[in-house]
Ligand code: SF4
């Protein structure tokens with residue numbers, strides 16, 4: 001009998017606990033309702049991709065030396081480099097170059113290893129098409145530059161979370177001229193350059209002294 | 213209790229004054245409340261869908277529908293129009309008759325149940341003596357429709373969904389009925405009007421939720437299970453069963469299931485507010501307010517204000533419960549089928565029985581509080 005009562009007691013305790021946890025869960029959900037939406041209304045508003053965004057690859061035909069390093073470092077040997085050996089100049093001439101973005105994983109290895117820097121990653125991410133073969137970009141398509149979000153009159157550009165001023169959560173209706181938290185790279189660069197400029201004449205003088 | 217405004221009496225009298233025979237006047241009256249109720253039920257779908265979307269969006273820090281109508285209120289209409297114009301496909305190897313009848317059987321009892329939902333003393337289509345029992349009876353027709361839909365689709369997911377729906381409805385019908393029985397025992401009647409009147413004497417303090425807290429929880433859980441709302445939406449669990457019994461349905465037949473589920477949700481919320489939250493009664497009894505202001509309770513202005521207040525109160529309570537379900541939807545994960553049946557048979561059923569027993573005991577010992 002006592003055992004049974006204990007069982008009932010335990011059961012009741014568990015039930016109360018379950019009810020408590022559901023209540024806690026409900027309060028969390030309720031609390032989330034007070035928070036502002038972070039929605040960016042996509043076709044009308046777009047997030048500005050960060051500087052390091054790895055989007056569609058841009059290719060400069062004239063810089064390429066057809067070395068095929070990009071093919072070797074690509075995890076799936078994706079870039080197609082079509083070249084011919086020119087016997088007169090003893091150099092390779094590039095005929096065609098293409099990357100299929102339906103297969104590319106945007107890892108950026110090719111960009112990293114290209115010896116002539118003729119590959120770069122753009123901020124373009126809108127690659128939707130009706131046919132996957134349309135994603136196979138040839139050197140002409142690869143040479144196109146994407147349209148900048150900030151210059152598109154149809155689109156309200158929104159800053160990404162990391163680029164919002166300190167404390168701001170919502171990219172909408174930010175006051176003009178606000179800066180993101182921390183110092184901008186270009187400010188840091190300017191500071192370093194100014195310091196170096198200060199140092200250089202002194203260094204030069206010091207060198208002169210030691211040599212004389 | 214004052215009789216409240218008697219719309220039917222006034223309407224019939226007005227028509228007979230115009231020279232119609234009394235019988236004809238009554239015939240003219242009969243379809244009016246039904247059509248009105250149908251409209252109320254249909255509009256409630258749109259409101260429910262809108263609430264569902266907006267509250268879900270808010271809980272996930274999204275915006276939700278925004279462009280269709282003011283604040284996206286007409287999104288459900290747009291969806292409905294889309295569903296109507298979609299191709300209506302009956303799978304080649306399906307049983308065509310059952311396939312067509314299924315959704316209808318799901319929807320019709322839900323709409324029929326609105327017969328007994330009172331919005332005021334006389335604002336109900338029929339004050340049936342068996343009131344709430346009719347609702348329980350009608351709500352157990354729905355799983356037959358679901359089973360038909362699941363079976364006739366000739367699809368394993370549909371069949372599983374239909375079977376789950378039937379199992380769920382049958383297991384939760386029992387605690388639901390037992391919880392209702394405790395309330396019925398306290399109010400000495402099955403009629404929804406009597407149930408509300410019995411609670412409305414002392415304002416908010418008299419509501420059944422204080423006397424039947426356990427019954428309220430049991431009823432609410434069972435009602436959620438009957439509606440197949442999220443913690444219990446196993447019959448249409450997307451991740452396991454594609455869409456359960458709806459898998460093979462397209463167009464408006466698919467839409468009917470949605471209509472059915474939303475109207476059912478609204479209906480359950482209304483019934484909970486009738487059974488436990490004092491239906492149309494205001495938190496402070498209207499009689500005491502009129503006494504305080506020194507106006508006669510039977511003055512026409514008071515009657516009209518009280519009636520509209522009653523409708524607003526009923527709706528408010530119902531929508532509060534709908535809000536709670538939507539919040540619950542984003543809080544509680546779906547239970548497994550064995551957990552579901554465990555909860556129904558091993559937890560809710562014994563507790564509902566104990567609750568009934570305790571209520572009966574209290575009714576005998578404290579007849580003043582528990583309806584002698
Ligand atoms: S690594 Fe650069 S230079 Fe070499 S083939 Fe590829 S794109 Fe051309």
Ligand code: SF4
Nearest residue numbers: 074104105107108110
């Ligand atoms: S980004 Fe990566 S996957 Fe795409 S082409 Fe370059 S190396 Fe290959």
